[in-house]
Amino acid sequence: KQEVTQIPAALSVPEGENLVLNCSFTDSAIYNLQWFRQDPGKGLTSLLLIQSSQREQTSGRLNASLDKSSGRSTLYIAASQPGDSATYLCAVINNDMRFGAGTRLTVKP
Amino acid sequence: DTAVSQTPKYLVTQMGNDKSIKCEQNLGHDTMYWYKQDSKKFLKIMFSYNNKELIINETVPNRFSPKSPDKAHLNLHINSLELGDSAVYFCASSHPRLAGIGGELFFGEGSRLTVL
Numbered sequence: 556k557q558e559v560t561q562i563p564a565a566l567s568v569p570e571g572e573n574l575v576l577n578c579s580f581t582d583s584a585i586y587n588l589q590w591f592r593q594d595p596g597k598g599l600t601s602l603l604l605i606q607s608s609q610r611e612q613t614s615g616r617l618n619a620s621l622d623k624s625s626g627r628s629t630l631y632i633a634a635s636q637p638g639d640s641a642t643y644l645c646a647v648i649n650n651d652m653r654f655g656a657g658t659r660l661t662v663k664p
Numbered sequence: 665d666t667a668v669s670q671t672p673k674y675l676v677t678q679m680g681n682d683k684s685i686k687c688e689q690n691l692g693h694d695t696m697y698w699y700k701q702d703s704k705k706f707l708k709i710m711f712s713y714n715n716k717e718l719i720i721n722e723t724v725p726n727r728f729s730p731k732s733p734d735k736a737h738l739n740l741h742i743n744s745l746e747l748g749d750s751a752v753y754f755c756a757s758s759h760p761r762l763a764g765i766g767g768e769l770f771f772g773e774g775s776r777l778t779v780l
Contacts, residue, residue, distance in 0.1 A: 589769060598668075598754060599707075599771040642705065651720050652697070652769065654707040 557582045559647050561655035568635055569663050576630040576658045578645035583623045587648045590619050590630050592641045593657070599644065603630070635662045667691050670755045670772040677745060678780055684741045685775045687755030693770075695719075696738035698730060699754040701774070707754070713738050745779045752776045 558581045568574050578588070587606050591599040603612045603619040605628070611620040618631040628645055642657040668689045677683055689696060697720070698710040711730040712720035718730070727743040742749060755772040 591771075596774075596776075598773040599756075599769075601768055601770065604768045644707065646707075646769065651709055651712065651722075653709075654699075656704070656706050 557585075557647055557649060557653045559645060559653045559655040561643075561645060561658050563658055564656065565659040565661075567661040567663065570635060570637060572635050572662075573631070573633050574635055574660070576632070576643050576645075576660070578628040578630070578647075578655055580626045580628075580647045580653075582647075582649060583626050585623065585647050585649045588619075588621050588628050589646045589648065589652075590617075590628075591644045591646065593644060594641045602643075632660075635660075637662045637664050668755055668757055668770050668772040670753075670775045672775060673773065674776050674778075676778045676780065679745055679747060681745050682741070682743045683745060683777070684739055685753055685755075685777070686737070686739045687772060688737050689755075689757040689770070690736065691757055691759070691770060693757035693759040694735055695758050696732065696735070697756040697758070697769075698738065698740050699756060699771075700724075701752040701754060703751070711738075711740075742777075745777075747779050750777055750779045 560579045562577045589604045590602040605612045605621040616633040621628045642659045644657045646654045670687045695714045697712045713732040716732045729741045732738045752774045754774045758769045
């Protein structure tokens with residue numbers, strides 16, 4: 556059964572810093588991996604979708620990488636801003652979709 | 665236009681009651697899902713329907729019954745509510761099935777259920 560782990564559970568950084576969020580999964584036979592953002596009391600907003608044949612995806616200040624063989628994905632956020640404060644979740648898709656517990660990011664002005 | 669919409673957004677009820685949460689998507693997706701997010705913020709899939717057919721049925725109490733009248737709607741009915749049912753329930757949709765190749769998952773805003 557697929558297990559998804561996100562490290563760290565919480566992260567606090569000063570504004571402007573570059574940061575990396577980690578996601579690891581136990582079963583490398585995946586279709587896709589998707590990164591989401593969740594603001595308090597809100598639903599999930601899709602950030603990036605990486606298909607199994609891809610190694611990375613970029614959107615603005617965000618870059619997500621995927622290494623299926625090692626069961627890892629990273630989400631890189633460049634030049635962080637207070638508005639980036641949220642919980643970031645990764646989801647791994649094979650026969651269903653499994654979520655990590657998330658990393659709660661706080662960017663301090 | 666809201667892509668995936670759920671109602672109600674908040675639901676407070678007594679133990680033992682029966683309640684429903686409705687979900688509609690206007691994205692033309694074939695597949696819809698229900699997820700439960702507990703107090704620890706962990707998201708767990710409950711059900712998935714593809715074109716009105718149940719394709720994922722995780723181990724949830726049979727007090728939970730999904731119903732898909734058409735591929736744009738997936739409702740969740742909960743019988744005999746218990747305290748442990750308190751959570752945020754998220755509806756989602758994707759195309760193609762299981763958010764596979766080329767697919768992407770879109771979530772509703774969530775329905776916060778509180779059982780007293």
